[in-house]
Amino acid sequence: MTIKDIARNCGVSVSTVSRVLNHHPDVSQEVRQKVLDEVERCSYVPNNSARDLVRTRSDAIGVVVRGTGNLFFSAVLKAISTEIERCGYTMVLHYIDTDADEVKAGAVLEREKKLRGLIFLGGRFDYRPTELTTVTVPYVCCSFTNCFGSLEEQAYSSVSIDDYQTAFRAVEELIRRGHRSIAAVLPGTGDRSISELRYRGFCAALENNGIQPNPELLEETGGGFEMADIYQGVCRLIERTKDFTALFTLSDTAGMAAIKALEDHGLHVPEDVSVIAIDGLAVSEYAIPTLTTMVQPAEEMGKETVRILANMLRDPAYFRHKLLETKLREGASVRSI
Amino acid sequence: MTIKDIARNCGVSVSTVSRVLNHHPDVSQEVRQKVLDEVERCSYVPNNSARDLVRTRSDAIGVVVRGTGNLFFSAVLKAISTEIERCGYTMVLHYIDTDADEVKAGAVLEREKKLRGLIFLGGRFDYRPTELTTVTVPYVCCSFTNCFGSLEEQAYSSVSIDDYQTAFRAVEELIRRGHRSIAAVLPGTGDRSISELRYRGFCAALENNGIQPNPELLEETGGGFEMADIYQGVCRLIERTKDFTALFTLSDTAGMAAIKALEDHGLHVPEDVSVIAIDGLAVSEYAIPTLTTMVQPAEEMGKETVRILANMLRDPAYFRHKLLETKLREGASVRSI
Numbered sequence: 001m002t003i004k005d006i007a008r009n010c011g012v013s014v015s016t017v018s019r020v021l022n023h024h025p026d027v028s029q030e031v032r033q034k035v036l037d038e039v040e041r042c043s044y045v046p047n048n049s050a051r052d053l054v055r056t057r058s059d060a061i062g063v064v065v066r067g068t069g070n071l072f073f074s075a076v077l078k079a080i081s082t083e084i085e086r087c088g089y090t091m092v093l094h095y096i097d098t099d100a101d102e103v104k105a106g107a108v109l110e111r112e113k114k115l116r117g118l119i120f121l122g123g124r125f126d127y128r129p130t131e132l133t134t135v136t137v138p139y140v141c142c143s144f145t146n147c148f149g150s151l152e153e154q155a156y157s158s159v160s161i162d163d164y165q166t167a168f169r170a171v172e173e174l175i176r177r178g179h180r181s182i183a184a185v186l187p188g189t190g191d192r193s194i195s196e197l198r199y200r201g202f203c204a205a206l207e208n209n210g211i212q213p214n215p216e217l218l219e220e221t222g223g224g225f226e227m228a229d230i231y232q233g234v235c236r237l238i239e240r241t242k243d244f245t246a247l248f249t250l251s252d253t254a255g256m257a258a259i260k261a262l263e264d265h266g267l268h269v270p271e272d273v274s275v276i277a278i279d280g281l282a283v284s285e286y287a288i289p290t291l292t293t294m295v296q297p298a299e300e301m302g303k304e305t306v307r308i309l310a311n312m313l314r315d316p317a318y319f320r321h322k323l324l325e326t327k328l329r330e331g332a333s334v335r336s337i
Numbered sequence: 338m339t340i341k342d343i344a345r346n347c348g349v350s351v352s353t354v355s356r357v358l359n360h361h362p363d364v365s366q367e368v369r370q371k372v373l374d375e376v377e378r379c380s381y382v383p384n385n386s387a388r389d390l391v392r393t394r395s396d397a398i399g400v401v402v403r404g405t406g407n408l409f410f411s412a413v414l415k416a417i418s419t420e421i422e423r424c425g426y427t428m429v430l431h432y433i434d435t436d437a438d439e440v441k442a443g444a445v446l447e448r449e450k451k452l453r454g455l456i457f458l459g460g461r462f463d464y465r466p467t468e469l470t471t472v473t474v475p476y477v478c479c480s481f482t483n484c485f486g487s488l489e490e491q492a493y494s495s496v497s498i499d500d501y502q503t504a505f506r507a508v509e510e511l512i513r514r515g516h517r518s519i520a521a522v523l524p525g526t527g528d529r530s531i532s533e534l535r536y537r538g539f540c541a542a543l544e545n546n547g548i549q550p551n552p553e554l555l556e557e558t559g560g561g562f563e564m565a566d567i568y569q570g571v572c573r574l575i576e577r578t579k580d581f582t583a584l585f586t587l588s589d590t591a592g593m594a595a596i597k598a599l600e601d602h603g604l605h606v607p608e609d610v611s612v613i614a615i616d617g618l619a620v621s622e623y624a625i626p627t628l629t630t631m632v633q634p635a636e637e638m639g640k641e642t643v644r645i646l647a648n649m650l651r652d653p654a655y656f657r658h659k660l661l662e663t664k665l666r667e668g669a670s671v672r673s674i
Contacts, residue, residue, distance in 0.1 A: 074411045093430050260623040286597040288625045
């Protein structure tokens with residue numbers, strides 16, 4: 001696919017396509033839209049010389065990764081990296097801690113590296129528009145969206161799963177397998193984060209099946225996402241009560257840490273306690289037992305994020321909020337009772 | 338630490354320091370060496386304005402990561418990223434498959450992104466000088482070095498562990514615990530890669546203890562490094578013979594996959610078979626049982642790589658080949674017999 005193909009498909013000249021890509025005003029709105037639609041439909045990637053025509057600043061796309069130990073993000077990052085390159089841009093990577101401010105980091109990166117666009121891989125769910133004024137380039141939230149915040153929908157893009165719905169389905173699976181005393185170990189339940197969203201899905205699935213969420217079966221880690229935090233949370237839960245047959249966790253690494261804590265207390269998985277998680281990492285397939293988990297499409301998530309950003313760079317009015325499907329990977333950590 | 342401190346410590350003017358950093362010829366060799374030694378001693382990081390003085394091309398450092406599913410590399414990469422930023426450079430990341438050519442990828446990246454330097458995270462151990470002529474910027478091999486190749490020592494730098502010695506010590510640990518029938522599942526034994534190096538260490542430890550390596554107890558995966566490859570390799574081994582009490586594997590993920598394969602065949606770890614690995618990932622601490630492994634210092638490896646490259650960028654004559662220490666992390670996957 002070249003700029004000539006785009007021009008031919010649209011019935012316009014090559015220079016018209018170039019003017020559209022270059023945001024020249026002397027193109028009718030109708031032609032402009034036709035060209036942009038075709039560019040999007042074909043996932044057209046400008047070649048170097050064409051890109052040089054439209055390039056006004058650098059070709060750098062910043063990627064701010066929040067959470068340095070997150071194995072799911074490692075999987076998404078590979079797809080982001082590959083797709084950024086395929087699209088002819090340069091990726092500038094920046095890691096921050098889970099409790100650091102990704103917007104501030106992104107704004108600094110934008111200025112220092114003269115970015116054309118930004119990808120936040122992990123971040124807060126509650127942005128206010130005033131906070132985002134420091135970011136002046138197009139940006140895509142990857143793996144999260146602004147469901148607790150007040151950003152205008154067209155001010156940004158996002159690619160994520162439906163966290164609420166995915167947690168709901170995971171817990172429904174436990175209930176379908178006969179479980180009714182279901183515990184949860186989570187970073188937090190009112191922190192306006194991924195943890196709160198998934199906790200809401202957890203509660204909704206229980207209530208949908210006539211089960212009242214039991215505060216005794218809930219353990220919060222105070223924000224900690226690391227395997228050590230979850231391990232300790234599960235230990236506290238077990239020391240308080242063993243009155244549950246299943247445990248819901250937020251991520252595959254959390255699920256693996258939970259299984260370890262259960263086994264270390266003499267509780268076997270799945271004989272004594274079933275464990276379910278969300279992510280679908282390769283490494284959790286080799287956990288003992290193989291983790292039952294809701295698979296997030298890591299590669300698709302990374303690719304979609306870059307494609308949407310590339311469209312935003314071509315067309316300042318473009319935005320998308322894409323929810324990706326998750327699906328159950330049946331392992332051996334959940335049994336029917 | 339500023340350029341003024343460097344100048345004062347050396348008893349020269351600020352402009353002399355600047356001329357040295359900028360590779361101006363009008364500085365005596367003696368003064369030049371004194372300044373460069375001080376810059377290295379202080380781990381001096383030029384600030385932006387000082388850097389602008391010396392900057393001739395971009396501030397981009399390319400990082401070519403070979404092996405997209407390598408969890409150890411993910412840990413090293415975070416340290417590389419943080420240190421590149423701390424040094425005031427910009428990281429350009431590029432992933433390639435385990436069987437792809439990192440030199441070719443690096444050469445393309447160098448031209449396209451106008452790199453100042455390159456880091457190869459993972460790569461071949463047998464470079465010939467003619468192959469490397471396409472890479473014209475300073476480069477550091479991270480996690481490997483050129484022990485099967487013919488590069489001049491001063492043509493590049495490297496930061497790695499002593500693969501032979503680390504494997505030797507892992508196998509010595511198994512022998513110390515009473516094991517003498519020790520199997521190995523590896524990508525290859527004559528592939529001039531990390532696998533061959535570690536296999537040589539494995540054999541040397543056996544021979545050092547009067548044990549003849551037994552070809553029956555060796556299984557090669559034909560180059561495969563993935564968990565699925567190792568899992569299948571261990572399955573083939575078990576189906577051929579169960580006449581071993583311990584198993585040596587190349588990496589933590591390989592160790593975890595091996596434990597899974599053993600358990601799936603009804604062999605318990607460590608009751609029936611002890612398993613040892615090399616890496617020391619966080620995730621393998623939560624494996625069941627906790628993996629006994631030789632810990633590579635991932636963070637130090639990443640930091641040292643960038644520091645050495647920064648010195649190479651300041652001083653064209655600079656090179657270093659650094660071997661980092663590994664240490665045993667006692668888990669529960671090895672028992673005494």
